[in-house]
Amino acid sequence: MSDVRATTLPADAVHITTNSDTEPFWQYAKEGKLVALQCGSCGHFRMPPTPFCPECQSTEKNWKELSGRGSVYSYAVIHGFPGIPDITLVGAVVSLEGADDARLVTNIVDVDPSEVQIGMELEVTFSPISDGWQLPVFRPAQG
């Protein structure tokens, strides 16, 4: 146990770019919605978003809105970032409820890093980053 709380990188330190495959994910995030890319033909989920379904090679896309719940698949507790030596981040791979095996690489916030465990239940929250975008991150599920 410690007083340290896991956080995100400062908003102005995070820049993203998009392409036609990934843009909808970020547009939904701006509206506070967590989505995953599902194949429009066979229903297979894939993240990050890419042009083809690796199962059936279809380019049909269905952006499925998720419950926003997830669980920790694995994680690292990161001490320091270039230019920000004192920051503590929990970089995590999160399994997304309702999206089969698709996972998101994200941060777990509002938690003592020593309490994070594989399997821990999470819920999404959105954190502002550069250029008006919102980053989906996760905190321990409330009840």
Place this chain on the structure above:
Amino acid sequence: MSNGLRDVAIVGVGATPYYKRGGSAPQTNLELAGKAILAACEDAGISVKEIDGFAYYSGAGAGYGDKMDTADFMETLGIPEVTFTASLTSGGGGAAGSIGLARAAIVAGDATTVVTVMTLQQHKQRLGSVFAASAPDPINSFLQPSGLSGPGHLMSVLARRHMHLYGTRRDAFAEIAISTRENALNRPKAIQKKPLTKEEYFNGRIIADPLCLYDFCLETEGAVAVITTSAERAKDLRQKPVPVVAVAHGGRREWGRAFAWYGMPDEYFASSGNAPIAKRLWDQSGLTAQDIDVALLYDHFTPMVLMQLEDYGFCGKGEGGEFVESGAIRYKGGSIPVNTHGGQLSEAYIIGMTHIKEAVEQMRGTAINQVADAEFALATGGPASLPVSGLILGSAA
């Protein structure tokens, strides 16, 4: 039992001194690489003018932020004509496999005397923050914001899953760091020559929990070159030829799309991605892990050594922690000496090439920490983005 490929052999190795980050200036990467190539030619007993092929990896990148160029080498070293110059894609995972690229050229008749070289300076871009430093693009926008800023950070997430699934302890990572350091103590060129105690290991600064400073490889500079030629031609050169018994590069989608994407199933998530390479090496050679006398395993981060021991079958899946903690990988007293040269953790990090150099020396019987009567050496490249790779060399004859 098959006798393996044995149609080409390594006939020369050369290296510069190894330097701490920033220590190789004012030499340039071109100068460092050239010195390693000339040293390898000297070792082989050939003129640099006899080189007619280059087989690189890492896309012919010289470390991070610089390139190698065949025309530069030809112009500055006086190589009259090349008939083959090619590179394996992606990064350090192709180190061992680059010898297979050289072999492909020689067997096809496209070249006779092929150089593989790597040179590394870290003043433009350190390895440790390479992902944080790259410009945002649509795919890394799904990774960069998390703060997983370097390869060790990524692999710490893989290591955590291995610990969760199999009960692997940090004590195993400590043993890899400590035993590797032990092997560096008597090596004149090693960067780290002070013994590492378990207490020091556990007091080491945590960088990406569960990994600490001592789990990360060194940030060093220098160059290493290797010369490969046909088995026939190798007989007439200065050194006893070291035959290439098996070599493979590649990997499965389950590993390749997932490293930094993190979508792979558990079998691959908590792995080094080298299992498909291992299978091909054993198929080519008729050997098994039990036939290997010394293993030079790509050690950019300690847990990935453990996972390679599993992928190559030195122990069972999930048993790497226990295997390592038993002392099995020690040069003195172990059943499979690992990284007898001190590895990238303690000797120097030249993106996989020191492992090939050590494998050659072990097969010549001239290594500083020589494994007695060693007949087969395994050298690996990766775990990293695909391709990963492996190489088995046989004793010199």
